[in-house]
Amino acid sequence: MTPKELVQESIAxxxxxxxxxxxxxxxxxxxxxxxxxxxxxxxxxxxxxxxxKGGVAKYHILIGALLLEDFTVMKVMLTxxxxxxxxxxxxxxxxxxxxxIKPTRYAANIIGGLLFGVGFGLMAYCPGTGAAAVxxxxxxxxxxxxxxxxxxxxxxxxxxxxxRTVNTWGDRGKITLADLFHVRRVPFAAVFVPVLVLVxxxxxxxxxx
Amino acid sequence: xxxxxxxxxxxxxxxxxxVAQARSEGTxxxxxxxxxxxxxxxxxxxxxxxCLTLLLxxxxxxxxxxxARVAGMLGKLVAxxxxxxxxxxxxxxxxxxxxxxxxxxxxxxxxxxxxxxxELTGEWLPPMWTARFGANSLPLRLATVFGGGAFMAFGAxxxxxCTSGHGISGALQLSVGSWIALICFFLGGMAVxxxxxxx
Numbered sequence: 001m002t003p004k005e006l007v008q009e010s011i012a013x014x015x016x017x018x019x020x021x022x023x024x025x026x027x028x029x030x031x032x033x034x035x036x037x038x039x040x041x042x043x044x045x046x047x048x049x050x051x052x053k054g055g056v057a058k059y060h061i062l063i064g065a066l067l068l069e070d071f072t073v074m075k076v077m078l079t080x081x082x083x084x085x086x087x088x089x090x091x092x093x094x095x096x097x098x099x100x101i102k103p104t105r106y107a108a109n110i111i112g113g114l115l116f117g118v119g120f121g122l123m124a125y126c127p128g129t130g131a132a133a134v135x136x137x138x139x140x141x142x143x144x145x146x147x148x149x150x151x152x153x154x155x156x157x158x159x160x161x162x163x164r165t166v167n168t169w170g171d172r173g174k175i176t177l178a179d180l181f182h183v184r185r186v187p188f189a190a191v192f193v194p195v196l197v198l199v200x201x202x203x204x205x206x207x208x209x
Numbered sequence: 210x211x212x213x214x215x216x217x218x219x220x221x222x223x224x225x226x227x228v229a230q231a232r233s234e235g236t237x238x239x240x241x242x243x244x245x246x247x248x249x250x251x252x253x254x255x256x257x258x259x260c261l262t263l264l265l266x267x268x269x270x271x272x273x274x275x276x277a278r279v280a281g282m283l284g285k286l287v288a289x290x291x292x293x294x295x296x297x298x299x300x301x302x303x304x305x306x307x308x309x310x311x312x313x314x315x316x317x318x319x320x321x322x323x324x325x326x327x328e329l330t331g332e333w334l335p336p337m338w339t340a341r342f343g344a345n346s347l348p349l350r351l352a353t354v355f356g357g358g359a360f361m362a363f364g365a366x367x368x369x370x371c372t373s374g375h376g377i378s379g380a381l382q383l384s385v386g387s388w389i390a391l392i393c394f395f396l397g398g399m400a401v402x403x404x405x406x407x408x
Contacts, residue, residue: 038230043265065398072248081380088382115363116368
């Protein structure tokens with residue numbers, strides 16, 4: 001018997017087995033975390049497959065969207081928004097999920113959004129489609145990944161100042177489009193979803209791709 | 210009397226449209242391959258995926274945070290004390306988390322999909338870029354992509370998300386800021402891409 005086994009044996013002898021309900025559960029946080037990391041990879045794989053099959057990892061399709069000549073990106077995104085909106089609001093209504101509504105800060109959303117757009121035009125890939133482009137074999141996207149990491153660090157450098165300035169300008173908290181119209185989310189979506197579907201129908205009718 | 214110099218200028222002026230045209234051949238995005246699957250099918254499945262990530266992981270789909278986590282982890286390796294002093298990394302602890310795994314998964318998934326559809330590119334320059342900027346423009350492309358990536362990540366962090374986090378997950382939850390950011394992503398992108406390809 002190894003010393004470790006001896007110790008365990010002596011513990012087992014010294015302490016009578018506890019009733020089952022009082023037994024400490026086998027470290028749930030760590031186990032849960034590991035499960036979540038595995039789930040993250042699996043869901044990520046699905047995301048990557050969809051982005052590649054949707055053509056939105058291709059340089060010419062992404063640039064084509066910004067030139068308003070190829071509408072694949074708009075079709076993918078709008079359909080995802082429509083289906084996701086119906087699904088997420090339904091699941092939330094049933095109490096199965098929590099919403100994660102991002103805060104609205106007018107200045108940060110606009111300035112940050114435009115800066116993002118400049119990068120979008122230069123690179124054509126974005127953080128998600130860039131990862132898909134790397135997987136697909138577009139080696140230039142690797143330099144985009146390096147740039148994205150560098151830009152993130154640069155932002156962290158500025159984050160203290162930005163939080164005291166830009167983030168406070170027009171900070172409205174977690175407001176939704178429904179709040180702007182003083183209606184509840186579900187009735188708002190009941191009108192908004194058909195509008196978005198109409199946009200999709202128009203895109204299908206008037207665009208070649 | 211025309212000097213040699215004027216001749217050169219005139220010649221250049223005459224040739225310029227021809228050169229520009231030659232370069233612009235192949236800059237029609239529709240002349241390249243389209244998506245393998247219908248964009249509506251893919252979009253609908255991404256919508257379902259957002260429901261799944263919320264159900265199973267209590268996370269909305271997003272990609273840009275992963276790069277910030279990696280930036281923080283690299284920063285901690287190189288300059289640990291400085292990195293830990295930065296506000297953003299105090300709020301968002303850099304570690305391998307769900308978001309990082311999700312983006313790594315996306316790389317693998319795209320590889321599988323491209324392999325399955327015989328669409329693996331294995332190229333340094335996208336053909337449409339080459340048609341516009343020439344076959345010797347690799348340094349220009351890499352500088353553009355690196356700079357673009359830096360702008361993009363800075364903007365994403367400031368705006369609070371990217372095309373996935375704001376554009377899909379945020380927009381479908383009706384967040385006002387997400388819709389504003391999404392519109393600005395495209396406005397900024399058009400302001401750069403249109404002069405790059407159509408001037």
